[in-house]
Amino acid sequence: MSDMAIQDSYPPEFAHCFGCGPGNPHGHHLKSYLLGYETIARFTPDLKYSGGVPDHVYGGMIASLMDCHGTASAAAFAYRKDGRTMGDGRRPIRFVTASLRVEFKKPTPLGCELVVKGQLLSLQGRKAWVDLKLAAGDQVCATGEMLAIRLPDPVES
Numbered sequence: 348m349s350d351m352a353i354q355d356s357y358p359p360e361f362a363h364c365f366g367c368g369p370g371n372p373h374g375h376h377l378k379s380y381l382l383g384y385e386t387i388a389r390f391t392p393d394l395k396y397s398g399g400v401p402d403h404v405y406g407g408m409i410a411s412l413m414d415c416h417g418t419a420s421a422a423a424f425a426y427r428k429d430g431r432t433m434g435d436g437r438r439p440i441r442f443v444t445a446s447l448r449v450e451f452k453k454p455t456p457l458g459c460e461l462v463v464k465g466q467l468l469s470l471q472g473r474k475a476w477v478d479l480k481l482a483a484g485d486q487v488c489a490t491g492e493m494l495a496i497r498l499p500d501p502v503e504s
């Protein structure tokens with residue numbers, strides 16, 4: 348596993364995301380890592396992120412974790428495809444979410460660590476499709492599929 352979290356390769360001007368931006372002092376600071384051919388992030392939601400009952404995570408938090416982990420995963424997979432290393436000093440590869448479908452399979456328990464994993468389904472041009480799974484222990488609670496779009500490099504003036 349790379350020691351560097353994918354989000355820690357985001358340049359300061361793109362580090363403000365509430366879910367994962369290292370530069371947002373109020374945010375969740377989700378950290379995603381490339382581990383072989385998949386990505387992984389671990390996160391324990393604070394007890395205030397409850398759903399309809401106090402011991403379940405609310406759906407927005409689950410979607411948020413997939414949102415941030417999915418775009419980070421897309422970037423990591425694109426770095427690998429381009430034969431690059433994150434933080435290599437060149438212009439960073441950045442993706443944003445174009446679409447995210449979440450299926451809530453089981454209630455997600457609050458008060459324990461959640462593990463989000465990503466796998467690349469397809470990477471074609473600027474489009475990356477990422478398969479996502481969120482689990483509590485051995486139980487997969489939600490699955491998702493994201494289309495992430497690679498942002499073009501800004502034109503140098």
Ligand SMILES: CCCCCCCCCCCCCC(=O)SCCNC(=O)CCNC(=O)[C@H](O)C(C)(C)COP(=O)(O)OP(=O)(O)OC[C@H]1O[C@@H](n2cnc3c(N)ncnc32)[C@H](O)[C@@H]1OP(=O)(O)O
Pocket residue numbers: 357361364367414415418441442443444445446473474494496498
């Ligand atoms: C905004 C800057 C932030 C940068 C942050 C970086 C660090 C990350 C931070 C952490 C982030 C955390 C996560 C977050 O919270 S990311 C925040 C939530 N996401 C957004 O705000 C994204 C808003 N959307 C856009 O900016 C644009 O629509 C994008 C950039 C996505 C595409 O607009 P762009 O003008 O560039 O490209 P295009 O329109 O030619 O489309 C290109 C191709 O994609 C296809 N397509 C597009 N949409 C869809 C769709 N819904 N379903 C199916 N297909 C779709 C389209 O048909 C085309 O295909 P083809 O014709 O080529 O075959």
